[in-house]
Amino acid sequence: MHGYELRKRLNLMLGWRSLLSYGSLYPALKKMLRAGWIEEHTVPSTGATSRRPRIVYEPTEAGRAEFIRLMSEAGPSAWEDDNFDIRFAFFSSTDMEIRLRVLEGRRMRLQERLERVQGQLSLTQKEMDRYAAELQRHGVEQVEREVHWLSELIQAERAGTPAPQPPATQA
Structure with a gap:
């Protein structure tokens, strides 16, 4: 794909939650080019609005192997905030045991964070104005929701069934 379509x-x-900017995409593409994980090809533009040729990126065999290697990692970096969303987006390419370890690691990390924040919240509640306290409460609720969601996903993985679907929203 070319950069615009890829983004x-x-x-x-x-x-x-994780909007990718061109300022992040193109340096990452250049890094992958230098590593030999992707290659670029120039193709003529098919649109009537631009005559400029497009650069199309394609994974190499080394790139596919690196993707498989990265998706098989299940350590702490896999469940941290910066990496979890992208890992989760590609879970269909991941072995079930690895998915479980990543989900359980993420849940454990969030539960630790929740305990720490709840402990601090009770100590600092008196010192905060109502907006700072609301922001803290909102953060706690977000983490609680994610822990609940992860627990449902883990249960579904272990049972070999699809995760529960959220109710459809009305337009």
């Missing part, structure tokens, strides 16, 4: 597809896949 659009990744943003669609990752959702609103």
Whole structure:
């Protein structure tokens, strides 16, 4: 794919939580080119609005092997905030045991964070104005929701069934 299409597809896949900018995409593509994980080809433009040729990126065999290697890692870096969303987006390419270890690691990390924040919250509640306290409460609720979601995913993985679907929203 060319850069614009790649960015659009990744943003669609990752959702609103992890919007990818061109300032992040192109340096990452250049790094992957230098490592030999992707190659670029110039193709003529097919649109009527631009005559400029497009650069299309394609994974190499080394790139596919690196993707498989990265998706098989299940240590702490796999469940940290910066990496979890992208790892989760590609879970269909991951072995079930690795998915479980990543989900359980993420849940454990969030539960630790939740305990720490709840402990601090009770100590600092008196010192905060109502907006700072609301922001803290909102953060705790977000982590609690994610822990619940992860627990459902883990249970579904172990049972070999799809995760529960959220109720459809009305337009």
